[in-house]
Amino acid sequence: MEIRPTDTPSRELLLLADESEDSIADYLPRSRCYAAFVNGQIVGQYLLLHTRPFTAEVVNIAVTPACQRRGIATALLQHAVRIAREAGFRILEIGTGDSGTGQIALYERCGFVRCGLDVDYFRKHYPTPIFENGTECRHMVRLRMELIEK
Template sequence: MIIRKRNNDEPLPIKLLLLADPSEEIVREYASRGECFIAELYEEVVGVYVLLPTRPGTIELVNVAVPEELHGRGIGKQLVMDAITKAKNKGFKTIEVGTGNSGVGQLALYQKCGFRITGVDLDFFIKHYDEEIFENGIQCRDMVRMAMDIS
């Protein structure tokens, strides 16, 4: 698998990004401000993530997506670890990620990759998304904030 930066002249892999964030408007907004990286295996797109600088020394991993039929193959972990490496190589000291309270698999993945919970934004998804979001039979209401020191 190769992971490369998306070229400016190629379309944003919006369908894949929408698997991790259901708001096309929000996805397009942060993708325009960040860097999008695409994972390919045998010239097929198998994953994507977006890194977005937020504050001096801090970058956020704002979207990690893998097609559902490829879940459980370690692609998501490779994407997260690649994002950490790229952030460190760019000189960032902290990498952050936020995920929904209902994303049980995502919460486990990020912790396995070394992220620690730093806070919770109560009702984030209620305030910022028009439609209700449900995962694993749980309403996604709160943003669980996680971070890692990479200095």
């Protein structure tokens, strides 16, 4: 597997991670996409966005369903940490829906810690309710990682 920048992110993967076309249209032009390739095919990707001074955020990350649970998302997150650190960022953030227990566990295993909750984020900003694992996704769980070595 090779992870490299791409100017042509997979639309399918963007929508797998974020069901809102409007949301994607907002952050996509301001983000840098990095994709994981196997045999020339994109199997996963993430978007990295400079959000505030010294802070970047992984705003969209997804792996094709057929390739999930093979360590690709972990490799993408490790890549994001390295890229953000090399770019001089001090904090890397990520957010996900409160119903995404698998994603939250993955982010915590990769070293992110919970730092906040955007209450009713998905009800306020998405046109239709989102259900995951049989539960309505209402709140955005915010996680972060300090990138400065102590």
